[in-house]
Amino acid sequence: MHAPVHPRIGSRQVFAIAGPAMVANLTTPLIGVVSTTAIGRLDDAALLGGVAIASVIFDCLFWLFGFLRMSTLAFTAQALGAGDTREPTAILARGFIVAGLIGAALIALQLPLAAVLFDLMGGSEGVTRAAKTYFKIRIWSSPFALANYVILGWLIGQARANSALLLQVVINLVNMAATILLVLIYDTGIAGAAIAALLSEAVGFALGVIVCRHYADSGFAVPYGTLLDREKLLRMLAVNSDILIRTAALIAAFLFFTAKGAQAGDVTLAANSVLNNFLLVSAFFLDGLANAAQQLCGRTLGARDPKGFADSTRLVLLWGLGFAVVVAVLFALFGPALIDFMTASDDVRRTAREFLPFVVLAPIPGVFAFGFDGIYIGATWAREMRNLMLASLAIFLGTWWALQSFGNAALWSALMASYVSRGGLQAARYPAQFRATFAKR
Numbered sequence: 001m002h003a004p005v006h007p008r009i010g011s012r013q014v015f016a017i018a019g020p021a022m023v024a025n026l027t028t029p030l031i032g033v034v035s036t037t038a039i040g041r042l043d044d045a046a047l048l049g050g051v052a053i054a055s056v057i058f059d060c061l062f063w064l065f066g067f068l069r070m071s072t073l074a075f076t077a078q079a080l081g082a083g084d085t086r087e088p089t090a091i092l093a094r095g096f097i098v099a100g101l102i103g104a105a106l107i108a109l110q111l112p113l114a115a116v117l118f119d120l121m122g123g124s125e126g127v128t129r130a131a132k133t134y135f136k137i138r139i140w141s142s143p144f145a146l147a148n149y150v151i152l153g154w155l156i157g158q159a160r161a162n163s164a165l166l167l168q169v170v171i172n173l174v175n176m177a178a179t180i181l182l183v184l185i186y187d188t189g190i191a192g193a194a195i196a197a198l199l200s201e202a203v204g205f206a207l208g209v210i211v212c213r214h215y216a217d218s219g220f221a222v223p224y225g226t227l228l229d230r231e232k233l234l235r236m237l238a239v240n241s242d243i244l245i246r247t248a249a250l251i252a253a254f255l256f257f258t259a260k261g262a263q264a265g266d267v268t269l270a271a272n273s274v275l276n277n278f279l280l281v282s283a284f285f286l287d288g289l290a291n292a293a294q295q296l297c298g299r300t301l302g303a304r305d306p307k308g309f310a311d312s313t314r315l316v317l318l319w320g321l322g323f324a325v326v327v328a329v330l331f332a333l334f335g336p337a338l339i340d341f342m343t344a345s346d347d348v349r350r351t352a353r354e355f356l357p358f359v360v361l362a363p364i365p366g367v368f369a370f371g372f373d374g375i376y377i378g379a380t381w382a383r384e385m386r387n388l389m390l391a392s393l394a395i396f397l398g399t400w401w402a403l404q405s406f407g408n409a410a411l412w413s414a415l416m417a418s419y420v421s422r423g424g425l426q427a428a429r430y431p432a433q434f435r436a437t438f439a440k441r
Contacts, residue, residue, distance in 0.1 A: 004303040009311040014292045020165035022288035034176040038183040050130025067243035069153035074298045076157025081302025085217045090226045095150035103143025110139045137194035144201035151208035175200035242382035246389040271351035282363040286370035289320045293374025306438040324363035331360045358412040368423025392422040
């Protein structure tokens with residue numbers, strides 16, 4: 001029997017996790033900037049297009065398996081709160097096994113995967129050829145990339161957010177340095193960009209294992225009975241499956257939004273791409289707070305501390321709302337100037353300004369969408385989150401269908417509806433989930 005550890009819950013604890021996560025999020029886009037710039041300097045549009053298509057494929061592919069980070073974080077935080085010092089190491093080992101199996105499967109299935117994915121993405125012959133070159137190399141990074149999800153989740157679950165930040169920054173810096181070296185100095189072209197991504201994930205994994213070993217109780221020694229505990233394996237499988245379905249629904253909405261924007265013409269597609277950068281900025285901050293919600297809610301649930309759980313929920317949502325209001329005001333004040341900075345096309349500028357109000361409003365409902373995602377993940381209310389996300393996807397598609405005669409405005413209205421429904425449905429369900437969870441003995 002383990003003695004629960006009741007953590008102190010306050011704004012300091014929230015930002016001890018959210019702050020490093022926000023900084024890590026802000027460093028990630030630099031990879032895309034460096035890769036695009038390096039390939040762009042080769043003066044070959046097909047290579048640049050190939051990197052763009054392949055990067056989208058890997059973003060979605062790895063995003064689909066984000067449950068490795070989320071569930072590892074939640075289970076680790078719950079074990080920490082419960083005072084169980086041995087279970088976190090077993091959680092890490094189970095995560096590595098799942099990441100390795102999925103990574104090996106992706107490598108083994110790379111040929112049929114490439115055939116299906118590149119057929120769906122379209123693109124000219126030159127772009128597709130370049131993208132396939134990138135894909136065939138970077139796919140070998142899958143086990144490392146997925147294992148890094150496990151490591152990041154485990155470190156944040158242990159409230160070691162600064163270590164997680166260090167690891168993420170190292171991965172990003174190695175990627176950028178290797179891209180510059182291989183592409184611009186050694187002139188390896190698009191293959192060099194893919195090798196840089198592979199190398200950065202491998203270095204990140206090696207460093208991550210060293211860091212985790214430092215924090216793990218009794219090194220990495222885990223009894224087989226603990227590692228292969230049937231009840232915990234089945235629970236991990238159930239939670240991971242539910243989060244996988246939920247993530248697939250999110251990706252479906254993202255791809256639908258992108259595809260419909262593309263069908264509306266080049267100007268609309270470009271304007272939506274510009275405005276999506278605003279959404280990414282707000283997401284950096286909101287996702288950082290969602291990380292805090294995952295750790296603190298998981299930890300207080302493990303400690304059987306309903307007051308701490310409720311306090312964590314309240315603080316994350318209040319701080320999130322504060323950030324959202326500030327971001328919304330900044331978007332309203334400086335949005336037009338930022339649009340002008342990002343594009344020189346008068347048509348794109350005009351269209352982006354027309355739909356800027358949607359982006360200004362988005363952070364407000366986004367607080368509840370991201371915040372409750374974090375709360376539900378930390379509490380491993382995965383089945384409920386899955387069901388509510390599917391309902392939100394249906395509302396997104398239904399809103400677009402009802403308003404499609406309004407063109408791009410229908411798309412943005414549908415996106416706002418998905419934000420509102422995603423957060424609103426989870427908020428409505430929260431009291432019942434809270435009572436049911438803490439009524440259990």
